[in-house]
Amino acid sequence: MKTALLRSALALGALLLAVAGCEEKTTAAAPDASAEGRVAKLSVASYDPTRELYQELNPAFERWYKQKTGRDVDVETDHGPSGKQARDIAAGKETDVAALSVDFDIDTIAKAGLLPATWRERLPNGSVPYTSAVIFLVRKGNPKQVKGWEDLARPEVVALCPDPKTGGGARWIYLSTWAHAARKAKAEGRTDAEAAAREFTAKVYDDAILDPAMRGSSTRFIVQHTGDVLFGWENEILQIAADPATADQFEVVVPSDSITIEVPLAVVDKVAERHGVKDVAEAYVQFHFSDEGQELIAKRYNRPYSEAIAKKHAERLKPLSLFRFKDEFSDWPTVMNVHFSQGAELDKMRKK
Template sequence: MKKIAAVLALLASIGLASGAELLNVSYDPTRELYTEYNAAFAKYWKSKTGQDVTVNQSHGGSGKQARSVLDGLEADVVTLALAYDIDALAEKKLLPDDWQKAFPENSSPYTSTIVFLVRKGNPKGIKDWDDLAKPGIAVITPNPKTSGGARWNYLGAWAYAEQKLNKDEAKVKDFIGKIYKNAPVLDSGARGATTTFVQRGLGDVLIAWENEAYLALKEFGPEKFEIVTPSISILAEPPVAVVDVVAKRHKTEDLAKAYLNYLYSEEGQDIAGKNFYRPRDPKVAAKYASQFGKVSLVTIDDVFGGWKKAQATHFADGGTFDQIYAK
């Protein structure tokens, strides 16, 4: 990924010496979104300033992408799956600690949530998180240790259990443990889990990003799968940020800022909605409201006290996830 991006960047810099250039380092499921958005932004920028702009994309697992940037991939902007991965960049002083205040809405121009993908007709009658903890249900979800998306899944289940079980931590842990005991496979990434469920035919339910679930539905046909939206889920806020140090060096600060800001414009929001992300803009959101299921969403800040804390409590070594498997 890194190499490809580097080669692309190099090629582009030779061919388009006159135009400006950006490298957007993103995560896996945004590929289609940014392909469409980059074209729209280039058009907008040209009409506004007369300057040609090429936006190069790099996609991969969110954590791996962040590490590439840490190790020197020259990303002007990052658009990752979770704030934790951008926090890691801030820790190395690539951008300021309060980066999440640089753009509106926690620097998350679009949101998503966690839903279930089940087989057509929902033969196991899965309606909510508690159905996943029942014996005899095979749950497909990736490994939270290696997948950012899987961490949202885990926290979604946790948020549900906490409300349902009146914050009794022992009971919540037991509930989560039951769900993960039902997982025959823990793929290393979100796309891998989708493959396991869709292509290998394994499992009764896939816990997935809402946008991934709709994409899978679009790709493999609604005659095979359907989406179940749980009563409570977590508001996934995939954040965006300008990598200040790199942008300064490339002298692309203004362009990078405009690029991310345009995500909040009506056109940007519309593209997000078209790609099954939930738009922030109320007007655009209303337009796409009918395509999403009704769900009450909780935020990571409210329930878990932010990503840093959630990571330390649940996914660090010895955290609640490890405790499920520890004897």
């Protein structure tokens, strides 16, 4: 059993990280020398649950770019918590494209003067090529009978998720937890929706086992057999559930509602210009919105921007009751200050 589970973890692409939150390289196969005798090098920084996506999207882009321009390009992607990636790029990390898990992190790079503050306007859909959601993974037979959000707060249920203090991806999960409770309180006609959200989220996060990155939580749940429920990004959980080595070990639970996780990307202009690859970087981000790019995105259980391609993959991406960040929260700077700064909501509720 352990051998099968370990094989599954490895198949998910470096699921076992010696140090949670460390960066990992995903490098497409080096192309042949271009007609000009030079291979353009493109560096991309992304967040944790995109390893499998970029293992396929990068070489697809390299082939597409060669066909369109006759030039060779070699794309290399490194992965780590979104917030750390943003801070590192702003501090001088040489990255041509930022494909992160929350637009606030790309704003951090913009504030460092490396790309315009209007970066959202340069690509379709506010520079968001796909979205995700928050769903649950339980063990076969669902022994603790986890049916929805409320079960995460039961004292006998051990839940696992990434730490919201570490990265943007984990913050989406936390905000979905908070907003669910607030929305439920409002639907019940309560006037203390914020207090209800605080109380519920505290019960969940005070007891939850937190890891610096989503992959760390997945490893702990799958390989170390820790906990009763993993709650996190839909694409990560559906990949685990679909893996032949673990398909008979787990079940997916779809909660009553979830926040729409909006995933942005942008060219880091100053770095790409310095490297002489601005045109390549622009083609790369645009490729995400192409039919080929959208197909690869949907294949990895992400919800594509293209309605036509989303419809083709409706069977693997089940309907969810989704709400938007802007419907429940003011803006990311306010959320960061209220929930994730030192001594804010998250710190107050994590007594253990």
